[in-house]
Amino acid sequence: MLKDHKRLAKRSVKCAVITVSDTRTKETDKSGKLMIEFLENGGHKVLQYSIIPDEKTVIQETVKGVTASNEVEAVLIxxxxxxxxxxxxxxxxxxxxxxQIPGFGELFRMLSYQLDIGSASMLSRAIAGVINNRVVFSTPGSSGAVELAMERLILPELGHAVREVTKDLN
Known part of the structure; x- marks a missing residue:
């Protein structure tokens, strides 16, 4: 049954990438660029890319705007x-x-513990969920965390997650 899910998964997902940082610019944003590189190398399209400050209202308004777009299917923060x-x-x-998609954060912390930062992984609050029928993944901002999340969790399931969220909308 899982093979059917994978077989039916979208091959190319239209994405938005958002970096939340008070200090990064497009020139210094290694993690945002890394997300974009992983997505494009995986056959996905990045339609929007932005860097916003770590302010609750700015994050909410940005995400609401991006998820309101009929073009964007997934948001990676x-x-x-x-x-x-x-x-x-x-x-x-x-x-x-x-x-919410609690398994994302749970698996991210487990993998971070096993493969990357050990016990410091308990301080990570990586999270995922669905907003306005769009899959939203939120990872820590370090390039190591982004690489781990993209390689081990997001890219293998991105098309599947988008298909599951949208399959019964019509």
Missing amino acids: NGGTGISNRDVTIEALQPLFAK
Whole structure:
């Protein structure tokens, strides 16, 4: 049955990439560029790319705008997922989710623990969910975290996740 799901998954997904950072610019945003590179190398299209400050209202308005687009099917966000006072991406996204995808964060932390940063992975608040029938993934802003999430979780399931969210809309 899983093979059928994979077989029916979208091969190319139209995406938006958002970097949440108070300090990065398009020239210094390694993680946003890495997300874009992974998506394009995976056959997906990046229709929008932006860098926004770690401000709850700005994050919410940006995500609402992107998910209102009929073109964008998935949104990938990096940054603002830590536990410092300035990290508010999770607080911005959670009220917008129609559905959460808790397995993403759980698996991300497990893989981070096993393959990357050990016990520091418990401080990660990576999250995913559905907003306005769009799949939204939110990862930490480090390039190591982005690489891990893209390679091991997001790219293998992106087309499948989009298909599952949209298959019964018509």
